[in-house]
Amino acid sequence: MDNREKAKLTDTEWIIMMLLWEKNPLTCRQIEDNLKEETGWSRHTIISFLKRMQKKNYVRMEEANPARLYYPLLDKNETVLQETRSFAKKIFDGKMGLLVSSLVDSEDITKDEINSMLQSLKKALVERDEQNG
Template sequence: MDNREKTKLTDTEWKIMMLLWEKNPLTCRQMEDDLKEETGWSRHTIISFLKRMQKKNYIRMEEANPARLYYPLLNKDETVLQETRSFVEKIFHGKMGLLVSSLVDSEDITKDEINSMLQSLKKALIEKEDQNE
């Protein structure tokens, strides 16, 4: 499913999608149990969110016994990448390097996070070099 142009998840939708990406299918009761401590949402509230997300084609519902099952329709990697690009465009005028510089300048960044970024950047550099050959 290609929703690149129209997918714009709300904070609420992100919580539900992250849960469904992590483990699916899930019933409404399972989602309520997983999200209750963090959100305090009732089953009725979750059902309302799920109905809206179905209309947007973010998730699908399957009738099952004893309870309906919910599945993600959006691809996690594509959705995260789209949201990241949108964020970088909005905050850093599309300049990915400014995002990385901002993260590196953060006092909260750990050595492991820096190493992870370095590995990703090295991999990207190698891939770009291979494309140019």
């Protein structure tokens, strides 16, 4: 099992990964330009983050002309699911139903978001029924 399967991204790493999942490959300059307003990070700071993320096998760097290119190595869906499970385990004792209930009870959630969750839950029910024959 490599360390990508147990990725535990920091808040900083999430910011960079979300950008790389959205658009890749990117140069350090492109990452800086995309995140400058949100983070204020300097190029040196971003390079440090990227080097650390390379060591963890979260991103890969490819030498290119005129600048190095960075690619995500982590699968977005797997990483998000892993983080969601970790959060549910820590906060809701692993009970996903409590997580969903908490989200539904939130005043911040929109009707469209509730409908989307409901569709996902219905789809999951059908898939579980098909699996159980």
